[in-house]
Amino acid sequence: MKKLVLLLLLPLWSFSQTSHQELEWLLEQKNYAKAEKSAAMFVTNNPTDLKAIELLGDAYGYQEKWDEAMAQYKKLVDFKPKVANYHYKYGGALGMKALSVNKLSALTYLGDLKDAFLTAARLDKNHIETRWALVELYMQLPAIVGGSKNTSLKYANELEQLSQVDGYLAKGYIYEYDDEPELAELYYKKAITIGGSLTCYTKLTEFYEKQKKPEKAISNIEEAQDKLQRNALHYQLGKVSAEYNMQLEKGEACLKNYIKNYSPEDGVPIAWANYRLAQIYRHKNNKTEAFKYINLAIKELPEIKVFQEEKELISNR
Structure with a gap:
């Protein structure tokens, strides 16, 4: 009889594990909208699945839907009030919500925000992220x-x-x-x-x-x-060179190296490296090359305002 019960439960358990893995994969791929939809459906059918609730909260958080994220993390706190990480995530969502509203409205979140982080710190003496949050909170608060x-x-x-x-x-x-x-x-x-x-x-x-x-x-x-x-450091040096109009040859070489060796793990899109090259060529009074690189930047990310502003600067040179 026990074996029969286990066999009946096994598909359910496997489905749960697979769903969690799929949701985590969607978040890793930054497919937040799909992760939200899938997690919401799963939580509807499994309202006490804490991992799924957490992943749904994460999906909301990545999309800056702070009210929805807060609601999910609050469920976790209510279900398991002695888990430090749940309080930490709830506090983080409260903090981001407070930053998204005016100063007067932000004060209404302050008590719960402090309580969440302090509770997390008390529950887990080794929770590094919570202590970082408290460092920043107490410095930034008047x-x-x-x-x-x-x-x-x-x-x-x-x-x-x-x-x-x-x-x-x-x-x-x-x-x-x-x-x-x-x-x-x-x-x-x-x-x-x-x-x-x-x-x-x-x-x-x-x-x-x-x-x-x-x-x-x-x-x-x-x-x-x-x-x-690290290839990312090529961009960082080129950025400083372009912004401060100094060591331009070095900055130009670094940015071209960054583009040549670029991979998504480097973080900054190639468009920004092209933008920095345009700045460097503007400083060098080379309008032809400056236009070439700013047009490449705009083609890749046409919605970025500073790219359009840089093109105007080059035009008026």
Whole structure:
């Protein structure tokens, strides 16, 4: 009898597993609308399937449908109130919803947002993403509604105990946000020394760009390229070169290398590399080449406004 019951249940279990895998695959392929439709249908038929509910929430989130995502993640919190990651995702959706409305309306989400992240942190002492969220939350909130640099540093210290790299990056973020560039640079460099990942180098490069220090940004990118050999770094160097009108020959060569070796994993579409080449040729007063590359950029992504603006700049040169 037990074997018969198992045989009857097996197809159901297999269907559930397959459906989860299919939904995850659709999300990985960035086919969010189809993932949403499939997940919604599956959840309708399986209203207590937590994995399916989570995947439906993720599908909504990727499409910035924050109300719908919040509703799904809230179900998870209600079903399993002691799972930290459910509170974290619910808090994340609340946070994104708050950013999408005016400041007065955003305040109505603040209590639930804090509670979700703090609950996640309490439930899981090793939840790195939650501590990152709390670092950013307490730095960005005005003091009048609970913002606190000291509280942010508290969670950065907790991060450092879990992962030195994350702790240093968090402190770099805090000091950069608080307009203490020397300390921000120090901690971003510490993160590179300990971790040496593309993320670490990118954070320092972005910091130098915000500080209007393109020479340091280029030097940092070149160091990263020597160690990591990533095609994405060719674009980053070309971008800095084009934006600041410096080391143009190097920037041109890097962007052409980026296009030659491009793969979707590099992240930035080729159109943007063509746009940066157009900028470089404009700086070099080579209108023919500038028009050639800006037209390529526009052909690929005609809806991008800055491409059209660049074409006008070239025309008026």
